[in-house]
Structure formats: structure tokens, C-alpha cells
Amino acid sequence: MNDKNAKRETRDKIIKTASRLFQLQGYHATGLNQILTESETPKGSLYYHFPNGKEQLAIEAVNNMKDFVQAKTEKIFKEIAEPDKAIQFSITEVAKEFNKVEDITGFPVGLLAAETALMSEPLRKACQQAFETWEDTYTKKLIQGGFPEETAKELGMVINSMIEGGILRSLTNKDSTPLLLIAKQIPILLKK
Amino acid sequence: MNDKNAKRETRDKIIKTASRLFQLQGYHATGLNQILTESETPKGSLYYHFPNGKEQLAIEAVNNMKDFVQAKTEKIFKEIAEPDKAIQFSITEVAKEFNKVEDITGFPVGLLAAETALMSEPLRKACQQAFETWEDTYTKKLIQGGFPEETAKELGMVINSMIEGGILRSLTNKDSTPLLLIAKQIPILLKK
DNA sequence: GTCTATACGACGATAGAC
DNA sequence: GTCTATCGTCGTATAGAC
Numbered sequence: 071m072n073d074k075n076a077k078r079e080t081r082d083k084i085i086k087t088a089s090r091l092f093q094l095q096g097y098h099a100t101g102l103n104q105i106l107t108e109s110e111t112p113k114g115s116l117y118y119h120f121p122n123g124k125e126q127l128a129i130e131a132v133n134n135m136k137d138f139v140q141a142k143t144e145k146i147f148k149e150i151a152e153p154d155k156a157i158q159f160s161i162t163e164v165a166k167e168f169n170k171v172e173d174i175t176g177f178p179v180g181l182l183a184a185e186t187a188l189m190s191e192p193l194r195k196a197c198q199q200a201f202e203t204w205e206d207t208y209t210k211k212l213i214q215g216g217f218p219e220e221t222a223k224e225l226g227m228v229i230n231s232m233i234e235g236g237i238l239r240s241l242t243n244k245d246s247t248p249l250l251l252i253a254k255q256i257p258i259l260l261k262k
Numbered sequence: 263m264n265d266k267n268a269k270r271e272t273r274d275k276i277i278k279t280a281s282r283l284f285q286l287q288g289y290h291a292t293g294l295n296q297i298l299t300e301s302e303t304p305k306g307s308l309y310y311h312f313p314n315g316k317e318q319l320a321i322e323a324v325n326n327m328k329d330f331v332q333a334k335t336e337k338i339f340k341e342i343a344e345p346d347k348a349i350q351f352s353i354t355e356v357a358k359e360f361n362k363v364e365d366i367t368g369f370p371v372g373l374l375a376a377e378t379a380l381m382s383e384p385l386r387k388a389c390q391q392a393f394e395t396w397e398d399t400y401t402k403k404l405i406q407g408g409f410p411e412e413t414a415k416e417l418g419m420v421i422n423s424m425i426e427g428g429i430l431r432s433l434t435n436k437d438s439t440p441l442l443l444i445a446k447q448i449p450i451l452l453k454k
Numbered sequence: 455g456t457c458t459a460t461a462c463g464a465c466g467a468t469a470g471a472c
Numbered sequence: 473g474t475c476t477a478t479c480g481t482c483g484t485a486t487a488g489a490c
Contacts, residue, residue: 096288097290102484112456113457113485113486114455115457117485123484174380181377183430183433185287187436194434228440231428232420233427241379244386248423251416252423254416255451258451269473293465295466306476309467309468457489459487460488468480469477470477471477472476
């Protein structure tokens with residue numbers, strides 16, 4: 071049992087470090103050597119746990135980021151009843167990261183998606199799935215709030231796109247303003 | 263004069279090729295060798311025209327993309343009077359690229375911005391300037407359409423962020439739907 | 455399963471002939 | 473100004489000892 075735990079822990083540590091670096095630097099700027107150095111694991115372990123190398127590791131990292139964001143959003147959605155307030159709050163939570171430069175954790179899945187959409191079909195699909203999972207969460211919240219299913223689906227995709235664009239824009243300015251302005255528009259967009 | 267023309271032409275050819283490849287593949291996935299091979303110029307010429315190497319070339323490529331998008335948007339804005347219709351049309355024009363996979367030209371400045379925002383300050387500033395130029399074009403159109411200046415500024419940034427997010431989202435799905443859904447929301451956002 | 459040493463190619467950049 | 477040869481570094485991946 072100790073062996074299995076050690077195995078799992080090494081694997082998790084690699085994925086966690088990879089997720090952080092891929093977010094901050096992107097796929098091509100992040101070398102396996104850097105991931106291994108920062109996670110303090112030898113190269114042999116990486117290719118034991120991820121026989122398909124960097125691409126497989128990136129896919130698992132994307133799934134990891136997907137689950138993390140998903141959990142965070144669902145927690146907020148359980149605490150705040152009205153869809154517009156809930157979505158606004160989750161955007162301002164993301165925006166907080168851009169208040170101090172040293173707090174910036176990067177572009178969760180968007181950077182990897184943009185880099186690999188035309189390069190790796192498996193990675194592209196992993197990123198698409200992350201986006202669709204998040205959008206589904208928005209959609210369900212909107213349906214609960216009384217929106218018709220079709221409208222809720224469209225708005226889910228639009229809101230997610232707005233957030234991704236807002237992150238990119240805030241990242242470029244190293245400033246939370248773009249994301250906060252987007253949060254401000256949410257009630258207008260969701261007016262029935 | 264022939265010399266100067268030849269000089270200018272070589273420079274332009276490198277920038278044009280670099281712009282295309284950076285859009286499609288990003289900064290780190292695009293090697294100088296690939297740019298030189300595809301533009302049919304030798305390595306010596308590149309470092310003659312761009313003594314600061316890859317970073318300088320990328321900055322000039324960003325400026326080139328900025329001007330291209332800017333010109334295209336202003337042309338549309340001159341032809342369509344109402345801000346909401348004009349902005350909607352310019353988004354559907356971008357969306358057209360995602361109808362056929364072979365037409366996709368990538369992520370104009372967004373990919374480079376996301377890759378380099380935390381890596382190169384000069385490159386980050388070039389990307390920020392591109393975004394601000396585009397936003398200023400939206401803002402001016404909105405002011406002409408009767409919006410108060412402060413509101414127009416905020417909406418300019420929001421619209422640009424939405425478009426950037428829409429491009430990323432359409433790129434990930436290799437499908438124009440996200441951008442078209444965003445275009446659909448523009449009148450709601452601009453309702454006075 | 456863990457770890458090290460190494461293979462091999464591509465990268466950005468430079469030197470120097472012309 | 474144009475072009476080629478080459479440098480040093482780092483990339484991913486693998487082989488094989490333990």
C-alpha cells in the first residue's frame with residue numbers, strides 16, 4: 071500500500087507541477103527538464119508514469135486544471151442562488167489574481183488550447199472538453215434560474231468565451247480591469 | 263533606389279511570413295529556420311534586418327497584425343453606420359475563417375500575447391498596444407453612435423475581449439459557432 | 455519502479471567570406 | 473548587404489544499471 075501511495079504521489083506531483091508551468095509559460099516554452107527539476111523527480115519516473123511523453127502529460131494537466139476550475143465554480147454556484155450574481159462573483163474571483171503581479175497564475179487552459187489546437191488533435195480535444203465542462207456548469211445554473219434550455223446553452227458558451235477573453239486581456243495588461251468590466255456586463259447579458 | 267526597394271522587400275517578406283507562422287503556431291513553436299525557409303531568405307539577412315533577433319521580429323510581426331486588423335475594421339466601420347451592426351459584421355467576418363479548417367489563419371495577436379505576457383516586457387507591450395488600438399476603434403464608433411465617452415471606453419475593452427475569447431473558443435472547436443453566438447449578443451450589450 | 459547517462463536533433467545566435 | 477558554416481545550448485526521448 072505504501073508503494074501504491076508513493077506511486078500515486080509521484081504522479082500527482084508531476085501533474086501538479088506541469089499544470090502550473092503550462093499555465094504560466096505554455097506548452098512549448100515549458101521543458102520536461104524544468105518540470106522534473108521543480109517537482110524533484112528523475113526523468114525515468116516521468117516516462118514510467120507517462121509513456122507517451124510530453125503530450126500525454128499535457129493532456130493530464132489539462133484534465134487537472136479542468137477539475138480544479140470546475141470544483142471552484144460549483145462551490146460558488148452552490149453558495150449563491152441567482153445566476154447573474156453567482157457568475158459575476160466567480161469572475162471577480164479570477165480577477166483577483168491580476169491585482170498583484172506575483173499572484174498571476176497564468177492562463178489555465180486557454181494558452182495550451184491556442185498553442186495546440188492546430189498541432190495535436192488529442193490535446194485539442196482535451197481542451198475542448200474542459201471548456202465544454204465549464205460551459206455546462208454555467209448552462210445548468212442558467213436553466214435553474216429559469217432560462218430556456220437552448221438560450222442557456224448559447225449563453226453558457228458566450229460567458230465562457232468572455233471569461234477566456236477577459237483572462238487573456240487582463241494577462242496582457244497585468245491588470246484586473248478587463249475581467250472586472252466583463253463581470254459588470256453579465257447582468258445586462260442575462261436580463262430577461 | 264533598387265537597393266532600397268530590395269532591402270525593404272526582403273524585410274517585408276520576412277515580417278509577412280513571420281506574422282503568418284506566429285499566428286498559426288505561436289512564438290515558441292515557430293523557429294527562425296522555418297521562417298527563413300518559407301520566406302526564402304538566408305539567416306544572415308534576418309540578423310541584418312533584425313539585429314535583436316527573434317524578439318524584435320515578433321514585435322514587428324505584432325505591429326503588422328495590428329495594422330492589418332485595424333485597417334480591415336475601419337473599412338467595415340466606414341461602410342456600416344450603426345455601431346451594433348458594424349461590430350456584428352466585423353465579428354462574422356472573422357468567424358468565416360473557421361468555417362473550413364484549411365482557411366484557419368490562427369489567433370492574430372492573442373496567442374503571442376498569452377505566450378509572452380509574463381516572459382518579455384517589450385513583446386507584452388506591443389501586444390497590449392495592438393489591443394488598445396483596436397479597442398480605440400470600437401470606442402470611437404460607439405461615441406459616434408451616441409454613447410457617453412466613459413461607457414464607450416469600457417464597452418470597447420469588453421467587445422475586444424469577447425472577440426479574443428471567441429477566436430480562442432472557435433479555434434479550439436475548429437468551428438465558427440462561438441464567434442457567431444458572440445456576434446448575436448452585441449445588440450443586447452449595446453442596448454441603450 | 456527508480457534513477458543516470460546519453461543519444462540525436464533543433465534551437466537561437468554569431469563569425470567571417472564575399 | 474548577402475550568404476554559409478558553425479557554435480553552444482537545450483529540447484525530447486531512450487537504454488540500461490540498480
